[in-house]
Amino acid sequence: MIGPLLLALSEGSPQNLSIFDPVSPPAQSIHHLSLLVLAITAGIFLVVESVLIYSLLRFRRGYAPGSSEPPQVYGSKPIEIAWTAAPALVVFVLTLVIARTEWEVRVDLDHPPPEIKDGHPLRVRVVGHQWWWEFNYDSYGDEKLGFIAANELHVPASILSESGERRPVFLTLESADVAHSFWVPRLAGKTDLIPGKTNTMWFETEHTGLFVGQCAEYCGTQHANMLLRVYVDSLEEFSRWLVNQKKDARDSDELRKDKEAFLSQSCINCHRVRGTLARGTFGPDLTHLMSRNTLAAGMILNDGGVKNLRAWIADPQTIKPGCLMPAFGLSESDLDRVVRYLASLE
Numbered sequence: 001m002i003g004p005l006l007l008a009l010s011e012g013s014p015q016n017l018s019i020f021d022p023v024s025p026p027a028q029s030i031h032h033l034s035l036l037v038l039a040i041t042a043g044i045f046l047v048v049e050s051v052l053i054y055s056l057l058r059f060r061r062g063y064a065p066g067s068s069e070p071p072q073v074y075g076s077k078p079i080e081i082a083w084t085a086a087p088a089l090v091v092f093v094l095t096l097v098i099a100r101t102e103w104e105v106r107v108d109l110d111h112p113p114p115e116i117k118d119g120h121p122l123r124v125r126v127v128g129h130q131w132w133w134e135f136n137y138d139s140y141g142d143e144k145l146g147f148i149a150a151n152e153l154h155v156p157a158s159i160l161s162e163s164g165e166r167r168p169v170f171l172t173l174e175s176a177d178v179a180h181s182f183w184v185p186r187l188a189g190k191t192d193l194i195p196g197k198t199n200t201m202w203f204e205t206e207h208t209g210l211f212v213g214q215c216a217e218y219c220g221t222q223h224a225n226m227l228l229r230v231y232v233d234s235l236e237e238f239s240r241w242l243v244n245q246k247k248d249a250r251d252s253d254e255l256r257k258d259k260e261a262f263l264s265q266s267c268i269n270c271h272r273v274r275g276t277l278a279r280g281t282f283g284p285d286l287t288h289l290m291s292r293n294t295l296a297a298g299m300i301l302n303d304g305g306v307k308n309l310r311a312w313i314a315d316p317q318t319i320k321p322g323c324l325m326p327a328f329g330l331s332e333s334d335l336d337r338v339v340r341y342l343a344s345l346e
């Protein structure tokens, strides 16, 4: 509870999760739909409440002598037709606009419509885990990528001006365990990640910056701390980020002792550090751990190993009770080395 709050304050920017402030076409479609539904339901609310309040006042006991009860109506065809037809019409209109919104939001990523197909799509396969996000970067335009990141999704800004090329983000969504749901309200609606099924979603925005979201489907103890961060980078920033992510983990002679200490621990059964013997896939890929701003799926700031990373490795359960990473009871010196090695992975 306190952790994410401090994180929000420390970054000095309000974490905007409002569906009323959309910056991407799918979120805009949903925003329009929600305004229409709100208007219709507000209209119904007003009519019902007005009739109710009018009846309460007009026919209350002691008011209007001689007419203590409203006229009783039995079997009136016009009234019955009216109260059947009006709701049916409302439901019909809602069904049509919802179908249109579905049509706008859902895109077959193998055959996207021409207006976004001709761009430079970034394709990422998202896998939901208890309780973190795996991002498999498949391709960017025609370029194959093939690296894995976690919890912080970097995407390029999509330039929508006449001359600019569009850079939509195409996500395929899968789950490694239970059902999760990917939700970054300002970019797109919720889409579930369901075991044994592949869902898809897309978004694009020209607004750079951080867009926060979170898992929106109860998935176990730490569901509330399965946080999501989408960084929309300028094209240059994104290219720089890509170049770094494609590299194998940093290696140098002065890291040798720390690296050996890390590789001798059971960390490597669950975590991958590309270019080393650590090839686990159960937990997040750590190859470029220091390129992330947060740890533990957005719960704590990544302070480069000073305090938070050390505390996390020493005992993840005090920070994220129930999470699937155990405390391994490392000695202080082993802990120092492991932290030093991980803090070098830029």
Ligand code: CUA
Pocket (backbone or CB within 6 Å): 128, 129, 131, 179, 180, 181, 215, 216, 217, 218, 219, 220, 223, 224, 226
């Ligand atoms: Cu994953 Cu809730």
